[in-house]
Amino acid sequence: NAGVMQNPRHLVRRRGQEARLRCSPMKGHSHVYWYRQLPEEGLKFMVYLQKENIIDESGMPKERFSAEFPKEGPSILRIQQVVRGDSAAYFCASSSTFNEQFFGPGTRLTVL
Amino acid sequence: KQEVTQIPAALSVPEGENLVLNCSFTDSAIYNLQWFRQDPGKGLTSLLLIQSSQREQTSGRLNASLDKSSGRSTLYIAASQPGDSATYLCAVSGSAGGTSYGKLTFGQGTILTVHP
Numbered sequence: 001n002a003g004v005m006q007n008p009r010h011l012v013r014r015r016g017q018e019a020r021l022r023c024s025p026m027k028g029h030s031h032v033y034w035y036r037q038l039p040e041e042g043l044k045f046m047v048y049l050q051k052e053n054i055i056d057e058s059g060m061p062k063e064r065f066s067a068e069f070p071k072e073g074p075s076i077l078r079i080q081q082v083v084r085g086d087s088a089a090y091f092c093a094s095s096s097t098f099n100e101q102f103f104g105p106g107t108r109l110t111v112l
Numbered sequence: 113k114q115e116v117t118q119i120p121a122a123l124s125v126p127e128g129e130n131l132v133l134n135c136s137f138t139d140s141a142i143y144n145l146q147w148f149r150q151d152p153g154k155g156l157t158s159l160l161l162i163q164s165s166q167r168e169q170t171s172g173r174l175n176a177s178l179d180k181s182s183g184r185s186t187l188y189i190a191a192s193q194p195g196d197s198a199t200y201l202c203a204v205s206g207s208a209g210g211t212s213y214g215k216l217t218f219g220q221g222t223i224l225t226v227h228p
Contacts (some may be wrong), residue, residue, distance in 0.1 A: 045217065
C-alpha cells in the first residue's frame with residue numbers, strides 16, 4: 001500500500017504567483033488534513049476535509065488560501081499571490097475515520 | 113484553546129540508556145493522542161496512537177502512557193540506539209465543545225540525540 005503522497009516535494013515561487021500543492025491520501029482514506037510548519041515553529045493545523053466537504057477550516061488564513069478535496073482526484077491546497085511569509089513546509093495527512101493520521105513527506109515551499 | 117507542551121526541549125544520551133519524554137496538554141477533553149517522530153527535512157512517522165479510553169500502548173521498544181485526567185502522556189524508549197535520534201512530537205485531537213475530532217494540536221517537540 002502506498003502511503004500518503006504529496007507533490008511537488010519542493011516548489012519555488014516568486015512573490016505574487018500562485019502555489020498549488022497536491023495530496024493523494026492513502027487508499028481507503030476519506031479524511032484529509034493539511035498542516036503547516038513554519039521555520040523554527042511547530043506544526044499548525046490548517047484545514048480538515050472529507051470528499052467534497054470542508055469540515056474544519058479554523059486554521060486557514062482568511063485570505064489567499066483555499067483547499068478542496070474533489071470526488072475524484074487529489075486534495076489541493078491553493079495559495080494565491082504568495083508572499084515570503086508563506087515559505088514553509090506543508091504537510092498533508094489522511095485517516096480512515098477520526099483515528100490515526102498518516103502523514104506525507106511534505107511540500108517545501110520557497111517564495112523568492 | 114488546547115495547548116500542548118513537551119519537556120525536555122532537547123535531550124542527549126549515550127546509546128543503551130532508557131529514556132522518558134514528557135507531554136502535557138491543557139484541555140483533558142481529548143479524543144486521542146498520537147506520538148510521532150520527525151527526521152530532519154522529512155515527514156512525520158506515526159509511532160503510537162492512544163485512544164482517550166486507553167492507558168497505554170506499546171510497540172517494540174516504545175511504550176506510551178496516557179493520564180487524561182491530569183493532562184499528561186509519557187513516551188518511554190528502552191535501550192536507545194543512535195537510529196532513534198530524531199524530533200519526537202506529541203499531538204492531541206479533539207477539544208471540549210469542538211466538533212472537529214480530527215484536528216491535531218502539536219507540541220513543539222523534543223529533539224533527541226543518541227550518541228554511540
